[in-house]
Amino acid sequence: MPKYTNADRITAGGNGQHPAEKTYPSKTDAQIALTQVEADITRGQWSDPDAGALNFGDYATVWLRDRKLADRTRERNESVIRLHIVPTFAAGSIADVSTARVRSWRGKLLATGVGEPTVVKAYQLLRALLNTAVDDELIRRNPCRIKGADRYDVPERPVLTVAEVFGIADAIGPRYRLLVLLAAFTTLRFGELAALRRKDIDLSGRVVVVRRAQAELQNGRLFDKAPKSAAGVRAVSVPAELVDEIRHHLAQYPGPGQEGHVFVGPQGGQLRRSNFRDDWIKARKAAGVAAELHFHDLRHTGNTLASAAGASTRELMTRMGHSSSRAALMHMTSDRDRAIADRLGSMIRGAGGAASGSPEEASADT
Structure with a gap:
């Protein structure tokens, strides 16, 4: 039985043609799928499935380079990204970063003795980076969705007389x-x-x-x-x-x-x-x-x-x-x-x- 694509390629809102995501058992099914994609495009809810294939490490390098930061802040952020984010995510793509992976990564940092303030800072940076990826339409939503991971309770400090x-x-x-x-x-x-x-x-x-x-x-x-x-x-x-x-x-x-x-x-x-x-x-x-x-x-x-x-x-x-x-x-x-x-x-x-x-x-x- 022949398989059909949704008209083989789809046109995405002025961004050129993109290959269909899958094949369909009938031309009618392909046409229905194309109609749904076109509706998503009209609503601004369609994203290129290949966009998130960009390498995470390369994207992180450019993201940090292009941020306007004071020297000390840049140095501190670069250190956190290099030590605590890159080792886990750099080899994969932006789209490979899922909420489950983020949760596992955060848990391992805490389990290996990385201080909670540093883990919070790493999470905040990863979330900011992926927010930019959402803005760049590389991913549809940010996978950093762990409640409470962006803050920690500061212990009460001593007060002198x-x-x-x-x-x-x-x-x-x-x-x-x-x-x-x-x-x-x-x-x-x-x-x-x-x-x-x-x-x-x-x-x-x-x-x-x-x-x-x-x-x-x-x-x-x-x-x-x-x-x-x-x-x-x-x-x-x-x-x-x-x-x-x-x-x-x-x-x-x-x-x-x-x-x-x-x-x-x-x-x-x-x-x-x-x-x-x-x-x-x-x-x-x-x-x-x-x-x-x-x-x-x-x-x-x-x-x-x-x-x-x-x-x-x-x-x-x-x-x-x-x-x-x-x-x-x-x-x-x-x-x-x-x-x-x-x-x-x-x-x-x-x-x-x-x-x-x-x-x-x-x-x-x-």
């Missing part, structure tokens, strides 16, 4: 004392602190201005970049109780000139996490605080203290440089931020921090 913050500041070397205090009482990130210049500190106005953040590539290259979002560019008020701390530090430790870095490494070079880590661990142990405490937790501590000082959610977000909801919210006034800093200063006095830890006022000023 004001006295514990000063305990670490007292225990760390004098070069990094102010680094600890500003992290806690201005909630600046490590990269923002490392990128501060002398000109970014206004003692008369009691503000630290964040204009940039330091980033480090895997090859060790340091560079300044814009903060994560427009909200990251901000002026943060400083408690009056820290002014003498700042004045003393600026007289002793920064790089030269107004463009000099406020915080530098032990040999006078740029501050790096690697040349600060040992000092941090020793000070943390000497102060007797939680062993799992990270430097970034000082930022969380500062946020908690500012909240206790009466800051609203909007004000906390502005002070910390968070972008979510920032566009829809009014800017916090400098007077209100100063009031929050004054309340933090009261906490410092109440804990005896300013009296026990502040250096003698240096003669130099800025």
